[in-house]
Amino acid sequence: MESLHIEDKNILQLRRDIKGSLIRNLGIKDVHSISAVNLETIKEIIDLYDFYVLNNYVKNNIQDGIKVSLSRRMTSAGGKTIFMKKKNSREFEIRISLTILQEYINSNYKGKICGVEGNDVIDGLMLIMEHELCHVLEFSAYGTSNCKGRRFKAMAWKLFRHGASTHEVFSEKHSKNESNIRVGQQVVFIYKGKSYSGVVAGINKRATVMVKDPKGQYKDKKGNTFNKWYVPLTMLKGEGK
Template identity: 30%
Template sequence: MTHRQTRTRNRPRPSTGQPRAASAGVLPGRPSPRDPAVLSRLAGEVAIRTFPARQRDQWRRQIYEQMLVTSRCINGPNFQKVAADDVARMIRMYDDRFFEGRILSAASAEGISFHLSSRMTSVGGKLVTQYPEGSYDGRRQFELVLSSTLLFQTFEDVSRPIEVAGCLCHDRLEAMQRIAEHEFVHLIEMLIWNDGNCSEARYQSIANRYFGHTDYQHNLITQRERAAVRFNIRVGDDVVFFHDGHRMQGRVNRITRRATVLVPNPAGQKFSDGKRYSRYYVPLERLQKR
């Protein structure tokens, strides 16, 4: 599946072309928001720098091992808990090794946060860029988000080889690293060039030279695949389930964290087939195929 970037922003205001005043509260030693000199130096470096595979793999392994030691939640390669602090810690480790801490320093001057989402059921991660001042040339706020749902569904109850960004992953922590690397490259592009797309040459060049990525997609275990493999349930199947003690019959319309089942109901919502249904959101394990 395609690993996508999501960007949101307010409607831009035309740039006045006037110099922007330095933002109050910028810490000593930290660059000003969107400092042209800082971003220009980063652009020149990111465009050409290459790491030997041995050095790259050594740093990635160091990050893997340090996450196991320093995290309060990640207690093993196939951890059962993870926190937003773990995402921030992992990205910081990458920045310290590959960029001497300069990417997050520049991003923090504008605003950056890290999150986990249980609602992302098809993409492994996303970078959201917002423009709170309403200007495309103004200060930005970055949000780097990883999908906890896909992480926990992978290396769980469906067994097959897992690849992220063209890299074979042996456990959940390695998969988390590859997704974090992918989103970190999105952050780098947006920070420096205010634009980016993982299907284009510049992104893929950076991801390959820094992290050895050979693809921009992942094949993590989605809930739809899990439904088919574990429960033999697919979109369009007729199913039976119990709700408040009543036996219900319907058809699977969608599969995300739960299955959306449409049950015929004369008083329900009218759908495109001209019939009326009530929606039920049912855990997969409660469905029986008719």
């Protein structure tokens, strides 16, 4: 554990190398699509980080490897590491939130993850995985892990130059507390550099926004056609504001 260390000048290059290998190995075509986030991608990220950064620590010290899973129910954290210690074995699982990563895409990659900016969903997933791999290392070495603790923060900085121990992407909780958007309101939002205008038809965890579109699937009594968008409240602005 103590031998694991990445020089400050190398971490950016290492991320580029890992990302390049990941895209080539899996034939990823669209780094802005949530479809790029799947179990195969996560497993490949673990193997690449283990080789490039962790000196095969996972391979040599975690006999059964790390299980991976995806969740649409996690809305406050981008990832979660589950550690179970049994009589004769230890189990590790990393769970990734598709909901948070979709918000990251929808926000056009606003907000830092662990204090680091990203440019696409692969960057976001890699940064979350760096954080979760620190949990795996701490659980493996000490039996407990706390990302608010000094030991974890020191490890995250030493390995990945993480300047924060949280995933600062937009969360539903933040959206609900901060938004003044109301049903029936005319709003605008930007997605992948393009501006859209519509009317808020409902608000739950996200706002349902009806956007006029000649090829839309929904039609009103006047014959206007619309597409339905589910948009994080933090992305919406009242039209004219």
